Amino acid sequence: MVRVNVANIKNCCNDLPECQDHKARMDMLEKSHNSIKKNVGTKTLIEKITRWHHERNLINGSTDKDQFAKLIQEAGELSDSICKDKNVSDDIGDMIVVLINIAERNGLSIGECLETAWNDIRDRKGKMIDGVFVKEGD
Numbered sequence: 001m002v003r004v005n006v007a008n009i010k011n012c013c014n015d016l017p018e019c020q021d022h023k024a025r026m027d028m029l030e031k032s033h034n035s036i037k038k039n040v041g042t043k044t045l046i047e048k049i050t051r052w053h054h055e056r057n058l059i060n061g062s063t064d065k066d067q068f069a070k071l072i073q074e075a076g077e078l079s080d081s082i083c084k085d086k087n088v089s090d091d092i093g094d095m096i097v098v099l100i101n102i103a104e105r106n107g108l109s110i111g112e113c114l115e116t117a118w119n120d121i122r123d124r125k126g127k128m129i130d131g132v133f134v135k136e137g138d
Helices: 006-011 017-055 064-083 089-105 110-121
Strands: 126-129 132-135
Touching: 017 089, 064 089, 089 110
Parallel strands: none
Antiparallel strands: 126 132
16 A cells, blocks of 8 residues: 655645646545544444443443433533533533443444434424424424
């Protein structure tokens, strides 16, 4: 595999109009590469978190009801951080950790759950009311 320094290629012909299309394609390639790296990293994290749940008996030794209660506790922490204008990344991460547990307990992956949700919402129509999207028919 040949490694190419994308920055050098992008900067080689900055002032030439015929290079603009090439530069745009290189930018797109770089963004795609970064996205793939993030997706692989996310998949690895999900696998680590799932293993962590099993190692601590949080799959067989817990229930969906218990994990839902934990999810609501984490949602309360997220609400507190939002209201206090604090960083929410840990709170969102904690909620995702609990959702991974619930998915695993039900033989699902986060990817499957997201795909199901996407299929539900992708053609949904509605309007914004007081900062909240309200789907048609509600």
